Amino acid sequence: MSASLSRPRVGVWLIGARGSVATTVVTGCAAVTAGLHPPTGMVTETPAFTDSGLPALADLVFGGHDTVDCPLPKRAETLTAGGVIPPGLTTAVAAELAAADREIRPGGPTPGDTRSEAELIAAFTADIQDFTRRHRLARTVVINVASTEPVPTGDALPPSTLYALAALRSGCSYVNFTPSQGMQHPAAVREIEALAAEEDGPRPPHAGRDGKTGQTLLRSVLGPMFAQRALRVRAWSGSNLLGGGDGAALADPAAAAAKNAGKERVLADTLGTAPEGEVHIDDVPSLGDWKTAWDHIAFDGFLGTRMVMQTIWQGCDSALAAPLVLDLARLTARAHEIGLTGPLPPLGFYFKDPVGEGPAALGEQYVELLAFAQRLRSAPDGTTGEERT
Numbered sequence: 126m127s128a129s130l131s132r133p134r135v136g137v138w139l140i141g142a143r144g145s146v147a148t149t150v151v152t153g154c155a156a157v158t159a160g161l162h163p164p165t166g167m168v169t170e171t172p173a174f175t176d177s178g179l180p181a182l183a184d185l186v187f188g189g190h191d192t193v194d195c196p197l198p199k200r201a202e203t204l205t206a207g208g209v210i211p212p213g214l215t216t217a218v219a220a221e222l223a224a225a226d227r228e229i230r231p232g233g234p235t236p237g238d239t240r241s242e243a244e245l246i247a248a249f250t251a252d253i254q255d256f257t258r259r260h261r262l263a264r265t266v267v268i269n270v271a272s273t274e275p276v277p278t279g280d281a282l283p284p285s286t287l288y289a290l291a292a293l294r295s296g297c298s299y300v301n302f303t304p305s306q307g308m309q310h311p312a313a314v315r316e317i318e319a320l321a322a323e324e325d326g327p328r329p330p331h332a333g334r335d336g337k338t339g340q341t342l343l344r345s346v347l348g349p350m351f352a353q354r355a356l357r358v359r360a361w362s363g364s365n366l367l368g369g370g371d372g373a374a375l376a377d378p379a380a381a382a383a384k385n386a387g388k389e390r391v392l393a394d395t396l397g398t399a400p401e402g403e404v405h406i407d408d409v410p411s412l413g414d415w416k417t418a419w420d421h422i423a424f425d426g427f428l429g430t431r432m433v434m435q436t437i438w439q440g441c442d443s444a445l446a447a448p449l450v451l452d453l454a455r456l457t458a459r460a461h462e463i464g465l466t467g468p469l470p471p472l473g474f475y476f477k478d479p480v481g482e483g484p485a486a487l488g489e490q491y492v493e494l495l496a497f498a499q500r501l502r503s504a505p506d507g508t509t510g511e512e513r514t
Contacts (some may be wrong), residue, residue: 140190143270188228301333348395394485
């Protein structure tokens with residue numbers, strides 16, 4: 126993708142850069158930029174975001190970390206075979222995929238890795254800073270799209286937090302698109318507080334966590350409907366069938382528990398109480414990058430009449446997530462440009478478990494996002510910290 130030399134370019138550093146979501150992000154950005162496909166699913170390409178100062182898709186430069194070595198073009202071919210990427214598109218954007226693949230660095234820790242946590246953070250920081258410097262980028266956004274981690278139980282920092290700390294030390298904004306702890310780990314919180322205490326310490330904006338792409342997106346719409354119509358929900362149960370890397374990762378009960386916490390929180394926040402019922406996640410490898418989510422909602426109507434609503438959501442997680450990742454990269458980069466710091470609650474529209482205070486209902490979150498777009502539109506370019514969240 127070529128960009129005008131007169132416009133500053135922005136880096137997008139993807140954690141899990143060779144995964145399905147990251148591959149779809151890079152492929153999709155190149156396709157939309159070339160006019161091969163419309164920007165379906167990208168909220169930032171709707172009229173409400175016109176003139177908000179967001180970086181153009183053509184001005185995004187991709188790199189990242191991963192612990193696997195499958196080249197992006199090969200990964201894109203696999204996604205094409207699975208029906209995620211349209212036939213022929215991988216060939217059409219081969220140059221962009223190869224360029225992004227050259228910017229992917231080894232992640233960690235990997236089995237047998239003897240580096241300490243401090244050494245890993247230092248290595249990740251150096252990679253991000255080198256990427257930003259070599260490409261003469263105005264700024265870089267670090268986005269975690271790696272597989273879900275189990276909730277940490279010991280003193281060791283989870284990989285997501287190692288990368289989050291590297292983002293902080295690189296002065297980069299950060300987005301956690303996963304349920305993993307990342308910036309919310311106590312170690313990262315302490316570092317954020319220490320940076321905030323320094324008069325000139327970097328404290329770039331951050332957003333997360335756990336992208337809202339399917340079942341929880343629907344719950345954030347239906348939950349308010351029941352509450353607003355004064356219908357009492359007695360039980361809300363669900364099931365997810367999914368394959369791919371996410372299915373394998375979520376086969377671990379600890380990882381599944383981290384994922385389900387956000388789904389349950391949306392119901393508690395929108396209904397005002399937590400109904401009976403659980404969400405079950407089953408790994409079905411044959412589904413690949415596709416998933417099916419089923420919900421069974423038992424509720425009471427007038428005179429205690431018992432009723433049931435059932436929903437089925439079938440979709441491709443990578444195709445649902447990719448436009449949101451591009452939105453978040455652009456919005457967070459613009460927030461960083463105008464000097465915003467700390468959590469970005471208006472971006473709660475995109476997450477199951479948003480950082481900062483804000484509404485849980487999708488409609489209310491959308492109103493806040495539109496207000497944020499107006500704030501970005503009215504802010505002067507190049508603000509260097511005078512404005513704060």
